[in-house]
Amino acid sequence: MRTFEELRNRAQTVVGGLGPLRLVLVAPNDADDLEAVDAARRLGLVDPVLVGDREQAEAAAGGLGLDLSTTELVEETDMRSAVRIAVELVCADTRAILMRGRIPVSQMMQVVLEDGSRLRVHGRLLTHVGIFQIEGVPRLILVSDGGMVAAPDLGQKIGIIENAIAVARALGNERPRVALLAAVETVYPTMPVTMEEAVISKMGERGQIKGAWIDGPLSLDVAVSEHAAQQKGVGGDVAGRADILIVSQIEVGNGMYKALVSFAGARAVGLVVGGRYPIVVTSRSDTVGNKIDAIAVACLLAGG
The missing domain is CATH 3.40.50.10950 (Rossmann fold)
Structure with missing residues (x-):
């Protein structure tokens, strides 16, 4: 879609x-x-x-x-x-x-x-998913979580990802590409978010998180721009083609939602899912x- x-x-x-x-x-x-x-x-x-x-x-x-x-x-x-x-x-x-x-x-x-x-639903996390139609982007972009989970731990991030994948699949994307956003594309022990995202990427690679390609850490430009991914030498199934952007904190997701609407004129909707x-x-x-x-x-x- x-x-x-x-x-x-x-x-x-x-x-x-x-x-x-x-x-x-x-x-x-x-x-x-x-x-x-x-x-x-x-x-x-x-x-x-x-x-x-x-x-x-x-x-x-x-x-x-x-x-x-x-x-x-x-x-x-x-x-x-x-x-x-x-x-x-x-x-x-x-x-x-x-x-x-x-x-x-x-x-x-x-x-x-x-x-x-x-x-x-017992064992499931309620999360917020924003869906965006952005001029110049040939696909709908999903962002999570910008409204429910303030500072998700590793387990909660997995729940956020699984809910976002379920939304994408309901909208007709049978195997979405999930980018785990960070400031860099390299794993640094001094940046804990990159360590967590590397773990989640490996879980996706081994089929512990099903139904999607998952990669991270990835910066925003590398996640959505094939040109940026090529320039930075980042390959894989997700770089430059992400359908779902997973953020590490609610402030990032909330700010991204409002920035896309306010500055980029994106058409957007928000829903709480997982229930x-x-x-x-x-x-x-x-x-x-x-x-x-x-x-x-x-x-x-x-x-x-």
Whole structure:
């Protein structure tokens, strides 16, 4: 897949044969969220359920001329309770998506991460994956983790990689190329991140991490530019052709996400994955189009 338009078309094709997925939007009092969800409904992707303050939701919808009378709306003004209800509604279905509305990510995720949460899968890590369409790059680029795991250890990095590979495969990339980012392409004992990434690369080489080519440490330019890789003499299956960029700290991933959008004009979506169902975590600055893209991606991740 090279564009979000292709992903939308793929989602419509996949979902069309099975019927729309349940989408539960918590805190549905943002007009752009409601417009995006309504557009996704009209595309045949989702059957929405809203959980939150009815008065605020109807006010936001009224400004768009949307009629919520035929949309299921569960009234709950306490946000933590609203998230718990939304999680239960999602988990009651076999094909479903949870979507964040106008509620802080931290507040929502505190509930999602609670002990006993039905959204979590034992032994799996919840991680954030950003997906980017960048002008001049002939493929979609995934970046992780820029939103969930602050300073991952070796085991958590493996979880981050496995989740990102699963996303890429759901989007049609059967064997993605994973670059483990660092400042250099050489392993230095004085730079622990390069040591860890060398270990992970060997694990990938020996099949301990399946379904992808994995290499690192690699600097960003070597990971995505064949010219830079050639100039620096770095070969292999990943250098210059990476589909997935794995960062060592949340600040790097978060900064990369915002830099690509702010400076490079990238089209981007962000999701939390690794649970029983995908979670759409759009930003308030996202366009309606971005939010529709995110819903389409989530439909593919949820199995159509």
